[in-house]
Amino acid sequence: MTAVKIIKVLGTSEEGWEQAAQEAVEQASHTIDDIHGVEVEDWTADVENGEIQEYKTTVEVAFPVHEQQ
Template sequence: MSVLKVIEVLADSDKSWEDAAKKAVEKASNSVDNIKSVYINEQSATIKDGEIQSYRVNVKITFGIK
């Protein structure tokens, strides 16, 4: 039987939502082992002068625990 845990992580990027999600997983993997999946819970962006300044994601990261 496997047991999984889920954490919620917020990340942003000046490039894209995909890049923000990638950064969230990369940063979480520095302190969490055995990451199994990432679920994009929410996306948003900040706007400056009528243009997107940064892309933000709220993700749920699932990993196995021992």
């Protein structure tokens, strides 16, 4: 049986929410091995003068817990 750890990661983008989610996964993959899935938890944005300036996507990243060697 494999235990799975889940963490929250916030990605940002000036282009859109999907790009923000992709940024979150890309950055997390630099320090987390074997990411098996993500779940989008929240979509938000910073607005200035009536226009979206930065998209933010909070994702839950799931990966297996490996035994220490």
